[in-house]
Amino acid sequence: MAWYDDDDLWAGFAGAMFSRRRAAEAAELVAKSPLLAFPAGARVLDLCCGPALHVVPLAQRGDRVTGVDLSEVMLARARETCREAGVDVRLVQADMLDFAEDRAFDVVLNLYTSFGYFDDPADNLRVLHNAHTSLDRGGTLLVDVLGKEVLASWVGRPQAVDVDEGTVFMRDTILDDWTRLRTEWTLVAGDTVRRATITSFLYSAAELRALFQQAGFTDVECFGDFDGSPYDNHARRLIVRGRRAD
Ligand SMILES: C[S@@+](CC[C@H](N)C(=O)[O-])C[C@H]1O[C@@H](n2cnc3c(N)ncnc32)[C@H](O)[C@@H]1O
CATH class of the missing domain: 2.20.25 (N-terminal domain of TfIIb)
Structure with missing residues (x-):
């Protein structure tokens, strides 16, 4: 079994990864981040959604959200959180290696270092190809990882x-x-x-930008935080955004 397929890991360390503090931060990001501001009613895919920390505030503001995660434990938590919040969200158990729905979304999100999990670099590229397939014309993919720099x-x-x-x-x-x-x-x-x-892949901004371009994305930009600041010496995250042009 691959490390990322171990439910005990995600459930066992949920207190550190998915704390109440992080849930509040996620809600604030959705409310304030210019990178998470989408047109009203946008069809949003949260790939590797975990226990729905971003899914809930996105749905609460009116985005039409699909959450995908491999872990049944995480999805059970997500279902419960969505039920408590009274939001109508589609939750799907699937592997990001396989999940693709032709032109079904305006935005694909992959947040909080949920990328680079596969040992074979071709598989990580395939995840970007899948996201490209899932986006409608003009749609955007946003990946948020801890950059190498x-x-x-x-x-x-x-x-x-x-x-x-x-x-x-x-x-x-x-x-x-x-x-x-x-x-x-x-x-x-x-x-x-x-x-x-x-154990996961590490990306510099140049490396992740090149992967986006290989997967067919255009207008690829890098940011250093969710406030849209540049990826420079003050960066706290590496956030890469690309567009499906065709
Ligand atoms: C670091 S957590 C981030 C969760 C969420 N994006 C957040 O910000 O809280 C990574 C998530 O990816 C999920 N995951 C791991 N491997 C996956 C795969 N191959 N396909 C889909 N989801 C996967 C895990 O179950 C976990 O919920």
């Missing part, structure tokens, strides 16, 4: 995050000459210790 400024420093259940410690290792990143997560909750390892 951003990571380089702090990788190696110990990280500890307090969560409701305990504390999560994270240890990063750069692999294959800065091609991939391995992050080892350890959750210490009382007497219980839970471990997981994530």
Whole structure:
């Protein structure tokens, strides 16, 4: 089983990845980010939607949202959150490697480092091809990852995050000459210790832009945060946006 197909990982570390604080941040991003401002009633695909942190505020403002995720545990949480929020959302269990619906969306989102999971670089490119297929003419794909240049400024420093259940410690290792990143997560909750390892591709802005172009996207732009600021020495994320022109 691939690491990303392990429900225990997503459920076990949900306290760190999908905290109430992150849910509030996601709602604020949807409300304020110029990168997440779409025409009224836009058909939005949230690819790797997790427990619906962005899906809910997008649907609440009137976007027509489809959330796709591989994890049944994450989708169960997403269903529950959408039910509580009273929003009507389509949730689909699918692998991003396969999911494509011909010209069904105006926007495809892939947020919070949900890209670069496959060992074979061709498979990661295929995800971008799938997104291109799923977009209607003029539609946009937005991918949000931790850029290689951003990571380089702090990788190696110990990280500890307090969560409701305990504390999560994270240890990063750069692999294959800065091609991939391995992050080892350890959750210490009382007497219980839970471990997981994530290994994914790392992209510089130039590398991810080139992948977008290979997949057929035009007008490819890079941003350093959701406020639309440039990808420069102040960047906190690497956000790449491209358009399906035809
Ligand atoms: C880091 S989380 C981000 C979730 C969400 N985008 C957010 O901002 O909270 C990555 C998500 O991708 C999902 N995932 C992992 N591999 C996947 C795949 N091959 N296809 C679809 N979803 C996948 C996981 O189940 C998890 O919910």
